[in-house]
Amino acid sequence: MERGIPYIREDFFRGETFRDLDDLQARAVLWCRDLAGTRIHGTTRRAPRVVFETEEQPTLLPLAPEPFDPPTWAQCTVHPDHHIHFQRALYSVPTQYVGAAVDVRGDTRLVRIYRHRELIKVHPPQPPGGRSTDYTDYPAACARALAFELVEVRRVEAIVRSALEHEPPAGVRGTVVPLPARFARPPRSFAHHPQSPEEE
Numbered sequence: 001m002e003r004g005i006p007y008i009r010e011d012f013f014r015g016e017t018f019r020d021l022d023d024l025q026a027r028a029v030l031w032c033r034d035l036a037g038t039r040i041h042g043t044t045r046r047a048p049r050v051v052f053e054t055e056e057q058p059t060l061l062p063l064a065p066e067p068f069d070p071p072t073w074a075q076c077t078v079h080p081d082h083h084i085h086f087q088r089a090l091y092s093v094p095t096q097y098v099g100a101a102v103d104v105r106g107d108t109r110l111v112r113i114y115r116h117r118e119l120i121k122v123h124p125p126q127p128p129g130g131r132s133t134d135y136t137d138y139p140a141a142c143a144r145a146l147a148f149e150l151v152e153v154r155r156v157e158a159i160v161r162s163a164l165e166h167e168p169p170a171g172v173r174g175t176v177v178p179l180p181a182r183f184a185r186p187p188r189s190f191a192h193h194p195q196s197p198e199e200e
Contacts (some may be wrong), residue, residue, distance in 0.1 A: 011036070071107040078102060082137050086111060089126035092137040 012031050018024040037049030044051070076084040078097045083090040086104045091111055093102065103114040106125060111132075113121040123132040 007036075069107045069109065071105050074104045074106075076102055076104050083131075083133070084113065088128035090131040090133075091121070091123045091126070092133045093121050094137045095139055 012028070016027075018027070033049060037052070038047050040046065041048055072087065074086055076086055078084055078093045078100050080098060082092050082095060082098060084093060084102060084104065087106060091104075091113065093113060097115060097120065100115060102120070103117075105112045105114070108125065111123045111125050112119055113123075121134075121137075123134075126132050
């Protein structure tokens with residue numbers, strides 16, 4: 001192909017004047033078809049146009065109905081907050097990949113995240129400054145804190161250290177646990193006008 005560039009420059013462009021882009025394209029088609037395409041190639045000793053029309057053209061696939069959506073690839077690191085930074089937006093990744101390098105493929109429809117060629121996460125694309133977070137990517141304590149909109153780091157850390165991320169046993173889940181006696185108050189303490197014991 002590199003040898004073809006000087007040939008095109010010397011035989012087609014040099015000394016020519018084109019009215020506009022349409023004129024250039026039309027004359028280029030004629031030159032390729034009727035001149036360059038009919039000359040005998042120095043290596044194959046065959047006419048390129050004949051080779052194309054008889055051997056190559058029948059194997060071509062039809063054009064796709066939609067234009068090709070060119071993807072963007074990048075290598076990112078999963079940060080401690082479980083997110084990667086890709087094209088100025090944030091995307092969450094499961095906790096086991098924190099600190100790992102991942103490959104990211106983004107197009108207009110999806111952002112795909114790979115680890116060692118294995119697909120590990122898919123997100124819808126976000127605009128610059130956007131954020132796509134799947135709370136199931138976090139450990140149980142973090143997911144629980146986020147569900148209650150608890151975003152204070154120290155309080156979440158306290159939950160983790162207290163092992164509150166573990167689910168209660170099946171027999172305990174959903175049961176009512178009585179409060180210690182020191183928290184119990186008599187009914188009159190909830191009245192707007194407390195009554196004396198004799199008036200009750």
